[in-house]
Amino acid sequence: MSDLSRCSLNTATVKHATLTEAVEAAASAGMGAVGLWRHQVQESGAGTARKIVEDAGLRVSSLCRGGFLTATSAEGIREAVADNERALIEAAEVGTSELVFVVGGLPGSAPEAPPSPGTDRDLVATRRRVADRLADLAPVAEKHGVRIVLEPLHPMFAADRAVVSTLGQALDLAAPFDARTVGVVVDTYHVWWDPALEAAIQRAGREGRIAGYQVCDWNLPFAPAALNSRGHVGDGYIDFATVSRWVAEAGYTGDVETEIFNEEIWAAPPAETAATVGARFAQHVLPHL
């Protein structure tokens, strides 16, 4: 039996399971950790959520997600900072030091929808505001002992979900801050295509900023909702041997989360999904770590 102690089940992969069911599925499959989402933690309360995970002998590898930093109005900015402080506190309370940030899209955009009349297309200024909000939030993160973990999203989501599109850009945004305060996550789905990926992973390792490694595959054709096109590791086009080797060579020794958004996988029993996640991790990722 393979050692799945570094394998983590991000609970979005078993979206329709309760927290208890997801944790049981991960533990039964032999995994060492789970990645949680804020809405789950809020539902049960952070203390209860932490106990559910710890009682099963697991770790919390990360909390998803803070971010949404692109607002232009003073009120929108205040709300974003306040909500991210709550998220940082939740992360600490539920027992993880890593809060994943999805930074948000162009102001006035909506996920997979046409622009509204008020959409602000100034991508350069939007990205500058992300840097400004990180400057606001870094001291807050430091105070709570939680790391802001920037997640570059695939460029297909640059308009409507996240204006941070490459690992290099995430590292540039992180650069002004201590590596214990602002890090990055390498999610294969989002970055596998990048001709600068090897160099960016090396840089992230040198700078001590690799806060997470997430895996899932690039499936084609796209699902009707493009976000849900992710697949089990091994079902799509990604070369996990190479990317996993780069991450390992950069010195990463932490958990490897599988995070899949896919309607078919969501319809499967959580225990079956967790077993597949574990088996694919053992086959395609673990030998290269």
Place this chain on the structure above:
Amino acid sequence: MSDLSRCSLNTATVKHATLTEAVEAAASAGMGAVGLWRHQVQESGAGTARKIVEDAGLRVSSLCRGGFLTATSAEGIREAVADNERALIEAAEVGTSELVFVVGGLPGSAPEAPPSPGTDRDLVATRRRVADRLADLAPVAEKHGVRIVLEPLHPMFAADRAVVSTLGQALDLAAPFDARTVGVVVDTYHVWWDPALEAAIQRAGREGRIAGYQVCDWNLPFAPAALNSRGHVGDGYIDFATVSRWVAEAGYTGDVETEIFNEEIWAAPPAETAATVGARFAQHVLPHL
């Protein structure tokens, strides 16, 4: 009336029109050029196609497309080189110096289809083969007086259509060759999201490699066939003022092709589409050139 002399209608935008119909639509709208596709040129013969365009008082801004350089077998490589030589000759015969190259996806991939059992996921090696084929083809291009114009495709097409995904990567691939032999095209749809875009356009300008500027918008939601999600300039999320300014500041003075793949636009009368293309160019692009 705006000056549309730099505005070019790529005939893929009016897919169901004959060459004569497409040229008439572009000329009636006041445009100065058309961008052609090989199958059209082959149907009528390059000489006839050239005459149709010249008789209407237009230029051929570019020919689409060569490329598909990722084959692994000796036979596949020979075929790719031979077919690209035919394409270079066709470009010269039809009266353009610019042959757009789409380099192809991972071997064994098919457009918007799951991987086949024989799919080769080694993206790094696939990209290396593209460089090797360019070395084979550069002297051929030079001989025929036609430039190989590398088109980076959006990273959402990296698996199945083109492993060249950023303008910077295209410039790295072009670097070993004379700028009159290997250039790049800036297509807003494919590169608008890139945090390194301004720097890459500046570099392309400095190196004399900007061989074309193509525009169309980033529409959401994606069409059922993702390739066909492009929209008329102004309908989506792209900041054409900024990107057009960067291209102009980099010294580009050539034609600006509108190339749209979109089922609804294909269903519209070609003259109506050409009028819209001209109006959107005048409104969103021309003031920033």
